[in-house]
Amino acid sequence: MICYEYPLSERVRTLLRLEDMFDKVRYFAAQEDSQQHHAALLALFEILEVASRADLKSDLLQELERQRQGLELLRSNPAISEQRLNQVLAEIARCMANIHGIPGKLGQHLRDNEWLMAIKQRTNIPGGACEFDLPAYHYWLHLPVVRRQDEIGEWLTPMLPIYDGLSVVLKLLRESGKPTHHIAFAGAYQQMLAGKSAQMLRINLRRELPCAPEISANKYALNIRFMSLGKGRPRLCESDIEFELTFCNL
Secondary structure, eight states: OEEEEEESSHHHHHHHHHHHHHHHHHHHHTSOOHHHHHHHHHHHHHHHHHHTTSOHHHHHHHHHHHHHHHHHGGGGOTTSOHHHHHHHHHHHHHHHHHHHTSOSSTTHHHHTOHHHHHHHHHHTSTTTTOTTTOHHHHHHTTSOHHHHHHHHHHHHGGGHHHHHHHHHHHHHHHTTSOOEEEEEBTTEEEEEOTTOOOSEEEEEEOTTSOEEEEEEEOSSEEEEEEEEOSSSOOEEOSSOEEEEEEEEOO
16 A cells, blocks of 8 residues: 555644655665765755744744643543553653653754855856866765764764654644545546544555545545646546545644
């Protein structure tokens, strides 16, 4: 199955984007090739761009505190495992403490690094990071693998509390809903929401189906169109498509 996630709020949209960028930095940094380390830095710069547009620390702390308060109310529920509940609450407390420990604005240590900011500025230009544009960066890309990995780790580590915190929030969000089975007749599906609230939709689709969902939603209705994928322009699938749909809400 392939899972397609569709955010229904700006906050969730930002968290999903950050999760994707953090995952890319961690993946490429663990590799050994210099071009993969270049990709790790590009993703690191993207995190910096997103972090500069919102007060991530404050928003994430507020959301974690809201989740903590909601989970505390479940202690008297006999259907809830107290051991598992304590584990989640301890994880939330750890994440909040680590986020509180981030000094200043997120990513400030990167902004204070003139060498990195020079690279970031050049990477905004197509082909702007060539060796004749940034000879010092070209030299860095030829340093021993372990040294490059260590330095990327030094630049990433101060921001990891944000990654840990958003991972907890997104995990709770993803586990909040129950998948239901549906059929999109002739590739189209519509559901009237009738006041049903959600912060994210998850659609599971069989991997062998050569189509992808296009989703539009508001507080009144949800519309999903499954578009066929090929060499030409995507068009609405003519066959019936079976899929799983999950409404996720914290």
